[in-house]
Amino acid sequence: MEQIKTDICIIGAGSGGLSIAAGAVQMGARVVLIEGGEMGGDCLNAGCVPSKALIAAAKHAHAMTTGGPFGITPTTPQVDFGAVKDHVRRVIEGIAPVDSQERFEGLGVRVIRDWAKFDGPEAVIAGNHRITARRIVIATGSRPFVPPIPGVDSVPYLTNETIFAQRERPEHLIVIGGGPIGMEMAQAHRRLGCAVTVIEGAKAFGRDDPETAAVVLKKLRAEGVEVMEEAPVVRIGGTAGAIEVEIKDGRIVKGSHLLMAVGRQVSLDGLELEKAGVDYTRKGVTVGADLRSSNRKVYAVGDAAGGLQFTHVAGYHAGIVIRQMLFGLPSKASTAHIPWATYTDPELAQIGPTEAEARKQHGDAVQVVRFEYAENDRAQTEGKTEGLIKVMVLKGRPIGVSIAGAQAGELIGFWALAIAAKLKMSAIAGTVLPYPTLNEVSKRAAGAYFSPRLFDNPMVKRVVGLVQRFLP
Template identity: 55%
Template sequence: MTRLHVDLCVIGAGSGGLSVAAGAVQMGARVTLIEGAKMGGDCLNFGCVPSKALLAAARAGKDHAAAMAHVAEAIAAIAPHDSEERFTALGCTVIRAFARFTSPREVEAGGTRITARRFVIATGARPAIPKIPGLDTVPFLTNETLFDPGPRPGHLLILGGGPLGVEMAQAHRQLGCAVTVIEASRILGREEPELAALVIDRLRAEGVTLIEGASAIRAGREGEAVTLALADGRSVTGTHLLLATGRVPALEALDLPAAGIETEGGRVKSDARLRTTNRRVFAIGDATSARQFTHLAGYHAGLVVRQALLALPARARADHIPRVTYTVPELAHIGLTEAEARERHGKSLTVITLPFSETDRAVTDAAGPGLVKLMVHRGRPVGVGIAGPQAGELIAPWALALTARLKLSVMASTVLPYPTLSEVSKRAAGTYFSGKLFDNAWVRRVVRAVQRVVP
């Protein structure tokens, strides 16, 4: 058996693991990177890249075959950046095998035993398969198989009305498929209801059938068709079934007990520094967080490099992590929802909503409906939701504001080019102050006094 002694061993070559490995090796550390499946992980192969490529192709009017070709081209174009060859050239030792811990300081992978000063678990997540009677008797798709070459679905059933479910519903409807989404609670239930409503209305207008508040209790086949029986007595039948019911951390192969690493709720248990119960081991991204975003894994990677390579303190935050659903209209959010903010701040919370129609650019572009929702506590934004064109881009300055804990006055006083959609955020911030300045008896008295006294 080959033995390696390194400074840092990274398990998982998804977005988080690649960021740690690239940063560490370029700073002079001896790094081993282990990946048992595809380099680039979920984001490149089954997640962000293919799903956004499919959405773009569908909106561009491509047919199903051309859209799937575009997906493959997008993955192929980005893959070299995440490849084994690139990381080997950077100086990493790359092992293409699944890793398992053999002790608190060692892992074994592909006939090699690696001893390291620090380890990083960055194994990502896999699709969660619900326990529905009969599901094992029917063919189904997940995000890991949806983008494989194949014929266009005639009628796609999507179980799950979260971001993946609604994105793929809109894309496949635009590709000419009949689409039905089944959600046990509320479509986009994590989002602000009035913002989610803009997306839901658009989906229905495009012909997507949305079923809310009805869980699937049984799956079966009718010839080549797939049928789902629902708890409310209805049944739905389609040619294909996509499971969009969430993802669970991929930890099975690691033998975490051998390393003294505990789990909690199916995830690696970690503290604010992202350390596990084995102080030599960090966990990042989907392996440890309920918020499963590529950008969160990248943020975690930076914190680990800071600690493991430079011995500098670092603590993870969650209040400044944005999320985006890439439908038309887009839906973006950062920080607290209104319900969360009211629970935390009570009567001292101010909530402002502003339609996109308040900005001239939205009018000139006939941009369609849009809405900004702003939660403010004592002059600082604590949560922002945006539904409308380019919401994923418009959330960016709010991400800066919450990261730096800026006062709302900074946004209100920022000079923006005219006309741009970005003005909707500035106008929302200005609305907070306008109530304090205009129609305010005290301000009026001050103004009258100044006019009398100052020549």
């Protein structure tokens, strides 16, 4: 067995692991990167990238049916489902070189393609290699969670890891799970010509603001996606091409294909964390704000750290641990400035607490301001008037933002900066933006915060009156 000594050993070549490896090796650290699966992790191969590529194809198909209001005669698109999946594969292949083993070896990283397990507090075994490291990072990500529903093992089902290889168009796709993955895939497949039924045991978009979620749900239902809420599944049966899903109230949903999209579970299997003295639960490795585990030499980032499960969080965590491991600087992770988005049409985005959460935390001290997309000129020109922005303000600063509407995933970045930099609403209201842009909904929301203070304030009117009377 080859013995390797290094500064940093990283388990997992997804977003977090790759970011740490690239940063650390280019700043002079010795780095070993271990990956038993595909370089790039879930995001590149089975998550963010392929799903957005599929959504893009679905948007093109949908555009062909909705040109009437613009004077363009609608037509029924001829969808080659296999060719759509070719597009998805090309997108993955276009990005893959950035995450490839060859690139990282070119940077000076020792890449080992095998599964890892701990062999002590500061040692890892991967294949025929035993790596001893000063610091070890667990960046193993997560995988689809398949709940133990009676009958689930008796029928074929898809997850986000397998659906992008499906080259034949499903006649009727049943989606169990009304979260971001389930709803994105539901709308995309509906636009590509599939009948789609979403079954959610609680509320669809359950972690988002109910008011903004309702905007998206209304659109999906209008496009023909059947969304069943408060519908726990009690049994799955049937055969390939003829799936049956039974709801608790006795209803039976029949379809040709089944997609399980009820959530994700952290991938810690086989690591033998006990040998390293690393505490963990089913939610992930137990870490502090500094992302260190019970073994101070071992960190966890991204999904493995048991918090928000987003690619950009893994990248953010990478910066936190690099500052500590390479420079010995104290650094702690926070979630207050972390946004997320669901790429349905219209999109749904959130940062910080929702209105209900903010009021629960801060009571009447919170002021909620809002602005409708229908009052934005660019939204009018594009025919994208469905949606709104809500901003939760505490002591003159935004603490949370909910957006439903066109390009919400882009617009939330404006507020991510504002919250991270602790900007006041006055800074946002004073920002000059090009006209006409959708981003003006953010500025107008900030303006709505000041409107009552200016236009409904008797003192302001008296001051203005005096100035007008005496100003030379």
